[in-house]
Amino acid sequence: MSSSAGWLSRSGHIRDTRLVMVGAFLGAFLLLMLSAFTSVLAGGPLGSNREKVNAAYQAVAGECLNWERKDLSDAQKVDCGAAHRFEVTGTADITGAYPKEAPFPNAEAWEKIAAEHCSQTTATYMSGKLDPEGKYGVSTLNPDEKRWSDGYRQLRCGLQVTAPSGAALPSFGSAKTQDQSNVYDPAVCLALAENNTVGDPVDCAQPHAFEIIGVVQHPEGEFLATEKQDAVMSEKCAAIANDYTGGADLKAKNLLVTWDTRSEKSWAVGSRKANCKIGAVPQGNNLVAWTGSVRNPNGAPLTTANPPQTTSVKPQDEPTGAPLHSESGKPPSESGKPSDSGKPDKPSSSAPTTTSENR
Known part of the structure; x- marks a missing residue:
């Protein structure tokens, strides 16, 4: 009896454990379903209008970005030693000068904004050693028209190696440590x-x-x-x-x-x-x-x-601002x-x- 009783006790314990496991599984499943349902209501992964976080609007000073699409929708943070198109030197909020009802700036206005809000920021980032005639141009990553209409007014100031047209060329290494001479490699x-x-x-x-x-x-x-x-x-x-x-x-x-x-x-x-x-x-x-x-x-x-x-x-497209050289203010x-x-x-x-x- 004692042996049978002992077996029944263990068997009962096993059955209880199974019930606990089933209950835990059902609870987790219900929690997952509730989470997914809440996410849909909030425009989450199953929603049709959820927008991915774009690295171009999240980067901070010292980070480098690369992209291929002209709307920067594929912008990614990369190691500055790898090929990149933009090195962030700081941020600027222009809400005071451009309230929500302000029209979306044209190319000329973006150049003025870059000169007023990013030239000094970038010069400070470079410890005052920015070659005004060098290969780097001061530029901005600007909000697109949709973000602008929603009231977003934060810019990313930065540096780009620029072709004469203003198009961004691949850059390698941080501008802080690179020779800024405006030179090209042989065979170009x-x-x-x-x-x-x-x-x-x-x-x-x-x-x-x-x-x-x-x-x-x-x-x-x-x-x-x-x-x-x-x-x-x-x-x-x-x-x-x-x-x-x-x-x-x-x-x-x-x-x-x-x-x-x-x-x-x-x-x-x-x-x-x-x-x-x-x-x-x-x-x-x-x-x-x-x-x-x-x-x-x-x-x-x-x-x-x-x-x-x-x-x-190819000439550079919006939403990046037209690069310009510090001090001279000329593209x-x-x-x-x-x-x-x-x-x-x-x-x-x-x-x-x-x-x-x-x-």
């Missing part, structure tokens, strides 16, 4: 834009103003006057051109070697790099477009800081004029004159 070709300005990167098979052939690093020290920079660049760019082209006869192709120089403002914040490039012989003060590449296909592999931007880029396209970009009337006096062809 730059379009000839309107008003005799240098445009965005394009495929070298397309008409372009310049082909970048190398980068010269000026040493630390006091600012070199433009004439002294020209002397250094003339010699070094001639040697770079000879290696890059395999000794091609540029004169026979109606091409010449030219270069960029750095301003004293850029020099002061550490921008000491300048591009060597090849362009067509200008007509007076006007740049001339040409096609093809003069790179020696049998030459040594190129040394690049980042993956070269060799394909055409990057203003820095692409021949007078600021390695004057094409200064060919290298020692440019290669050999007759070997680069096919």
Whole structure:
């Protein structure tokens, strides 16, 4: 009996445990159903109008963002060492100047907003060492029209590596630690834009103003006057051109070697790099477009800081603001004029004159 009683007791305990487990399962199931029902009422995952949280409207200073879609709907926070299009330098609330009834700003108004609310924020983020003529442009991530109509007025201030059109190019590393010199990697070709300005990167098979052939690093020290920079660049760019082209006869192709120089403002914040490039012989003060590449296909592999931007880029779309350069307040396209970009009337006096062809 004692053994039977003992068995019945254990059996009864087992049955009780099963009942408890069933009860717990039913309770959890009912709680889950209630949660799902509440979520639907609140416009949750099963709702048709629930909006995903967009990283572009949540990022804070020091974070980097990347996206592909022009509406930023796929914006994601990424490590700043990886390719990104925007580095957040701070936030700005413009509710005071733009109450809920204010109309959605046009492109010109966004530029003004960026200048007024983000230039100083970004300069502070960079500890005052932002190159006004460098590769980074001050920009904003703006609310779209729907958020604007709902009264959202917070901006993300930030920095972008920008093409002359204002389009965002891939950036690598935090702007705080990167060289800000406005240079491109070798083998990048730059379009000839309107008003005799240098445009965005394009495929070298397309008409372009310049082909970048190398980068010269000026040493630390006091600012070199433009004439002294020209002397250094003339010699070094001639040697770079000879290696890059395999000794091609540029004169026979109606091409010449030219270069960029750095301003004293850029020099002061550490921008000491300048591009060597090849362009067509200008007509007076006007740049001339040409096609093809003069790179020696049998030459040594190129040394690049980042993956070269060799394909055409598209103009930047809203809702990001038009990038501008701090201090000058001018968009990057203003820095692409021949007078600021390695004057094409200064060919290298020692440019290669050999007759070997680069096919």
